[in-house]
Amino acid sequence: MSNRTFTMIKPDAVANGHIGGILNMINAAGFRIVAMKMTQLSAAKAGEFYAVHKERPFYGELVEFMSSGHIVAAILEKDNAVEDFRKLIGATNPANAEEGTIRKKYAESIGRNAVHGSDSDENAAIEGDFFFSGLEKF
Numbered sequence: 855m856s857n858r859t860f861t862m863i864k865p866d867a868v869a870n871g872h873i874g875g876i877l878n879m880i881n882a883a884g885f886r887i888v889a890m891k892m893t894q895l896s897a898a899k900a901g902e903f904y905a906v907h908k909e910r911p912f913y914g915e916l917v918e919f920m921s922s923g924h925i926v927a928a929i930l931e932k933d934n935a936v937e938d939f940r941k942l943i944g945a946t947n948p949a950n951a952e953e954g955t956i957r958k959k960y961a962e963s964i965g966r967n968a969v970h971g972s973d974s975d976e977n978a979a980i981e982g983d984f985f986f987s988g989l990e991k992f
């Protein structure tokens with residue numbers, strides 16, 4: 855079990871002024887931020903990041919949305935990081951997300967759902983490298 859996961863605060867939450875609120879929830883849950891940056895994905899980069907969903911009907915909408923505005927990408931550290939962070943963000947569809955989760959509080963819909971969280975240790979490492987590769991040491 856790795857102690858790191860990767861997250862993005864998505865364009866809806868950034869545009870609606872929720873970066874601070876979401877980071878507070880992340881800190882309060884015991885995660886340490888080891889790398890973080892604000893950036894905007896090109897459609898090509900968003901498509902690459904979500905390539906596993908290429909065949910899904912919502913792929914075009916997802917890529918358009920994820921490249922529509924600024925995002926905040928971060929690597930987080932905590933014991934059991936991947937699983938605990940998935941619990942903290944809540945269900946993909948905010949209608950099914952539990953009280954106390956980030957998506958319950960900040961997500962607008964299944965597409966505009968405020969945050970991303972890696973679903974495995976392997977993907978956490980791949981996704982972290984996607985944004986923070988090479989020269990940076992953390």
Ligand SMILES: Nc1ncnc2c1ncn2[C@@H]1O[C@H](COP(=O)(O)OP(=O)(O)OP(=O)(O)O)[C@@H](O)[C@H]1O
Pocket residue numbers: 907912915916945946964965966967969970971972973
């Ligand atoms: N039916 C849908 N309509 C529109 N967008 C969707 C739909 N299902 C999923 N998505 C979008 O695709 C993303 C990836 O879907 P996935 O099933 O991997 O959910 P997730 O693992 O909870 O989300 P994420 O990977 O962003 O943490 C979702 O977060 C959501 O933004």
